[in-house]
Amino acid sequence: MFKLGSTILKDLRILTRDRLGLIFMFVMPIVLAVVITAVQNSTFEMLNTNTVPMLLCNRDTGDAGKQLEAAIIKVGMFDLKQVTPDITVKQISGRMHAKDAVIAIIIPADFTQKIKQKANSTAKKALHNFGMQTEGVITDTTSIQPITLLYHPVLQESFRHSIQGALRSSLLMVQNREVLKSLYFALNETGLPDSLETELMSNQVAINEIPVSRDGSRNIPNASQHNVPAWTVFAMFFIVISLGGSVVREKLNGSFVRLKTLPTSYLVALVSKQLTYLFVTFVQAAVVFSIGIWLFPFMGLPKLDLPADITGVVMVTLICGWCAVSYAIMIGVFAKTQEQANGIGAVSIVLMAAIGGLLVPSFAMPQSFQFVMKLSPLHWCLEAYYGLFLEGGKFKDVILNIIPLLGITLVIQLITLFGLKRKNLI
Amino acid sequence: MSKAAVSIHNLGFTYPHQSTPCFSNLNLEVQEGERFGLFGPNGAGKTTLMNCMTGLLQFREGSIQLLGQEITHHKKSINRLFGFVPQDFSFYQELSPVENLAFFGAWSGLPKQEIKQKTAELLEVLGLTAVRNKNVQEFSGGMKRRVNLAIGVIHNPRILFLDEPTVGVDVHTRHAIISYLKKLNEDGTTLIYTSHQLSEAEDLCNKVALIDDGKIIAHDTLGQLLTDHKEDGLEGLFINLTGKSYRT
Numbered sequence: 221m222f223k224l225g226s227t228i229l230k231d232l233r234i235l236t237r238d239r240l241g242l243i244f245m246f247v248m249p250i251v252l253a254v255v256i257t258a259v260q261n262s263t264f265e266m267l268n269t270n271t272v273p274m275l276l277c278n279r280d281t282g283d284a285g286k287q288l289e290a291a292i293i294k295v296g297m298f299d300l301k302q303v304t305p306d307i308t309v310k311q312i313s314g315r316m317h318a319k320d321a322v323i324a325i326i327i328p329a330d331f332t333q334k335i336k337q338k339a340n341s342t343a344k345k346a347l348h349n350f351g352m353q354t355e356g357v358i359t360d361t362t363s364i365q366p367i368t369l370l371y372h373p374v375l376q377e378s379f380r381h382s383i384q385g386a387l388r389s390s391l392l393m394v395q396n397r398e399v400l401k402s403l404y405f406a407l408n409e410t411g412l413p414d415s416l417e418t419e420l421m422s423n424q425v426a427i428n429e430i431p432v433s434r435d436g437s438r439n440i441p442n443a444s445q446h447n448v449p450a451w452t453v454f455a456m457f458f459i460v461i462s463l464g465g466s467v468v469r470e471k472l473n474g475s476f477v478r479l480k481t482l483p484t485s486y487l488v489a490l491v492s493k494q495l496t497y498l499f500v501t502f503v504q505a506a507v508v509f510s511i512g513i514w515l516f517p518f519m520g521l522p523k524l525d526l527p528a529d530i531t532g533v534v535m536v537t538l539i540c541g542w543c544a545v546s547y548a549i550m551i552g553v554f555a556k557t558q559e560q561a562n563g564i565g566a567v568s569i570v571l572m573a574a575i576g577g578l579l580v581p582s583f584a585m586p587q588s589f590q591f592v593m594k595l596s597p598l599h600w601c602l603e604a605y606y607g608l609f610l611e612g613g614k615f616k617d618v619i620l621n622i623i624p625l626l627g628i629t630l631v632i633q634l635i636t637l638f639g640l641k642r643k644n645l646i
Numbered sequence: 647m648s649k650a651a652v653s654i655h656n657l658g659f660t661y662p663h664q665s666t667p668c669f670s671n672l673n674l675e676v677q678e679g680e681r682f683g684l685f686g687p688n689g690a691g692k693t694t695l696m697n698c699m700t701g702l703l704q705f706r707e708g709s710i711q712l713l714g715q716e717i718t719h720h721k722k723s724i725n726r727l728f729g730f731v732p733q734d735f736s737f738y739q740e741l742s743p744v745e746n747l748a749f750f751g752a753w754s755g756l757p758k759q760e761i762k763q764k765t766a767e768l769l770e771v772l773g774l775t776a777v778r779n780k781n782v783q784e785f786s787g788g789m790k791r792r793v794n795l796a797i798g799v800i801h802n803p804r805i806l807f808l809d810e811p812t813v814g815v816d817v818h819t820r821h822a823i824i825s826y827l828k829k830l831n832e833d834g835t836t837l838i839y840t841s842h843q844l845s846e847a848e849d850l851c852n853k854v855a856l857i858d859d860g861k862i863i864a865h866d867t868l869g870q871l872l873t874d875h876k877e878d879g880l881e882g883l884f885i886n887l888t889g890k891s892y893r894t
Contacts, residue, residue, distance in 0.1 A: 226752035234740045237781070474734035478797065481700050482753040483725040 223484055227492035234466070235496065241462040245500060249455025249508050253448050257512075257521050261443035271299035272383070275312055275324035275370075279305040282332020284394050288367075291390035292325070297383070305329075312370060322375050323383060326368040334364040339398035343406055346399075352407075367391065397421055442522035448512040449605035450578050453598055455508065456501040456541055457572070460548040460565030463497050467552025468561045486646045490636075494545050501541030509533075527608040532615030536608060539622055540601040543629040547597065550632050553639040572596040577603075597632075600625035651713060651805050651836040652676040652699060658707030659698055668694050669860045672708070676853070678804075681828075681837045683851030683868075685844070685880070687888050691860045692840045693733075693809060699838070700730050700807055712805060726755055729803030733810040735790050736797070739783040743774050743793050746782065747800055754801035761800070768796040771826060788819035795823060799830060806830065808839045812846060824850055844880040854880070858888045 235241065276292070278285045292298060301321060303312065312324045328334075369387065371380055400420055404412040470476050470489075479486055512524030527533055548565065555561035573579060575589060576596035585593055593599050600621045607618035615622075640646040654674040660667040668691050676682045686692050697703040699710055701717050701724070710717050715724050737746045744765055751761035769775045772792040777785065782793055795811055808827070812820045820843075827850060831837050841847055847854070848868065855865040864871055868880065877883040 222758065223752050223755075226749050230738065230741065230745065230749040233745060234738060237740045473739070474732055474736035475738055477702060477732055477734070478730065478736035478750065479753065480702055481725055481728070481730040482750070483722050483755050484753040485722060488753075 223488050224492055224495075227488055228496055231492050231496040235462075235500070238462065241465075245455070245459055245462055245504060246507060248458065249452060249504055250511055252451040252455060253508050253512065254516075254519065254521070256451055257443050257447040257516070258519070260447055261521055272297060272323065273321040274298040274300055275303050275315060275321045276300050277303045277305060277307055277312060277324065277326045279329040280327045280331035281329075282336075284332035284335040284398065285327045287394045287397065288327060288331070288390055291393045292387070295386045295390060297386050298323075309368070309370070316370065316372050322372040324370040325387070326370070328365040328367070330365065331367075335395060335398050336402075338364055339395065339402045342399050343402035346403060347406055393421060444512050444516055444522045444524040445609050448508060448524045449609050450602055452505050452508045453540055453601040453605065454569070454573050454578055455504055456544040456601075457547065457569045457598060458566070459497055459501060459504075459544060460551050460569060461562055463493065463545065463548035464552040464555060464561035464565045465558045467493070467549055468555050468558045471552075472557070486640065490549065490640075493549060494542070497545040497548065498538065498541045501544055502537055505537045505541070525609075527612060529608060529614040532608050532613075532618070535615050536601075536604045536618065536622070539625055539629075540597075540604070543597045543601065543625055543632070546629050546632040546636065550636045550639065553636050553643070569598075572598045575599070576601075594624070595628075597625055597628045600628070649678045649713065650675050650711070651678045651680065652838065653711040653714075654699070654708070655710075656708035657695075657698065657705060657710065659694065659703065659705040661694075667860065669698075670707070672860065672862060674855060674862055674865065676836065676838060678713070678836050679831070679834065680853045681831050681851050682839065682853045682855070683847045684838065684840045684855050684857060685847065685884060686857035690857045690888075692857055695857065696807055696809055696838070696840060700728065701725070726801065727803060728805040728807060729798040729801065731795050731798035731806065731808045731811050733813060735782075735794055737782065737793060740781060742777075742779045742781055743769060743796065744778045746793060746797060750797045751800045756801055764800050764802075768800060771829075772796055773822065788815040791815050791819060791823065795826070799835075803835060805836045805838060808837065808841075810841050810843075811839070812841065812843060820846060844884060848880050856884065856888065863888070 274292075276289065278289060289300075293300060303315075303324075309326070312326070315321065316324060367387070369384070371383075375383075397417065400417065401412045404410075404416075476486075479489060509524060509526065513526065517523045551561050551565045551568070555564060573596075575585075575593050576599035577585065577593060578598060604618040604621040604625065607613040607621060608615075611617070637646070652675065654672060657672040658667055658670045672695070674695075684692050684695065694703065698705050699712070699717075704718075712724055712727050715727070717724050737750070741749070747765040747768065748761055751764065752758075756764070766775075769778050772795065774789065774792055774796070777789065782790060785793070791812065791814070795808075798808075799806060806827075811827075812823050815823070824846060827837055827839075837850070839847070839851065851868060853866070854868045854871060856863050864875075864883075866874070871883055872878065872880075875883055875886050877886055
């Protein structure tokens, strides 16, 4: 124990004197968690509370154009800026390049006329099908000129799709209203009463959103709950830069040679490194979580709510940390230079984060990646944290994520031992 | 009759991925209490032989015994018997001499109290007391050499392997190191030393072996070798036996 204690003390001394390494280990995860949470939170707010600036060029003078305008406003997603009907597409593009708006819509001049024609023909078809009109076969030759949607290239695809969805729903409202009016007129030879129109066109069924949590709580997870655990895992694994580099430095600076000639197994040094850096990863997680809890609200970011099972969080943090430390040591053992350890370590962590679901949600991964994803330890760390932070689970609920994580850690340890043996280091 | 500190029998060693062996059937004996110098041109096999003797390289043929114990059979326990001072600075530059000695002392199997006592003693003898708590990376080359030596002897080894312990140091440091090594030897430590500083070796060593191309080509007291080969110094003897051509 004295040897192990002395080795841990030595490792801690070296660690605390490496200021750049400390900055990398502690400042980087804080910056990552703050920046990514802030970015994701603003995207979330943009979609849910803020509005997207939109230029609207309504070249139509009829009701349908106005109804479409009203429907778009009702969506609540857009900050509408009306532009004159005679504006050209080039001029609209110019205003968009000047960051006046990120999307623009042009409603064609004959929009109302065509919508009404289309509605009439649809209504007649319906009546014909009901056997109420006998004017022969109705052929619909009306083609409606499309609504033009211009978008700035900075607009992400997912965001563009949600805008398209909102527009389609607005268009459908206008089209359905006209069809209803036509049908009503054909049946009653009077206009559709406003009260009935409102009733028919309003949503009758509400959507009740319930987050599926294990503890029965109905708290909707915020950007902090998603991002803080994810980027904490990333930061834990990024100690490969410090720890992997430290193992390589030790090998290269000759102290390794000296250690091999002393009557103590190098395994003591490995255990010491694992314990020292496990402590570091634990402190990393504690610091980032503390910032999420106490500092985020002051920065205008949603507060991180710790799960009820604190012991579970501690256990998951320790196991994730152990895996991260094991991985870093393995890289250090196999790398021949510090540059190799840093390069391979950093790139592999980013890759494992990408395939592990840190950058793209795991459910959105293509089928071909589903197996590869399971090989990434970061995936299992993330799933375990999500089980606690998002699903409100306890440690026993995430045990199925912990078992593969321990398995991967064991494999990494065995590979490390094999590497040490092969290189005659133990 | 003195006991053999190091006894090498029919040693054969080939580096992996090399077809030509470094040594084959090499025999050498160093008696306890000797100040033994191993010399030879670059690439002759000095460091390789020292690495085999300290267990850093694993050999498949022959045997090496330290104080009667086969090194391949006793792996870690035999490491208590010897100290090693490599040519490279083999310590942690981020730590102070006291911290380095505390760590390496523990790894050498010394108890806490003994480490404290030996550290104070060594720092005093090697003139490092004033800088005991400074980080070694701030030290001059000579000071680092003394730290390197102090770590190698903290556990009072019975055999001390020294691979060019004075390379790159000034005259004062060299004198201090050589004096200390002689003192260690007087106290019973067998010294096994390699260097290219032949004048220094003449001063330190009482037994000499010359190695060339993986073979021991001469092994005796320095005086006897000089007489046998009619030379008046180690440098002349060295050139006489190994030739003047460049070595790789």
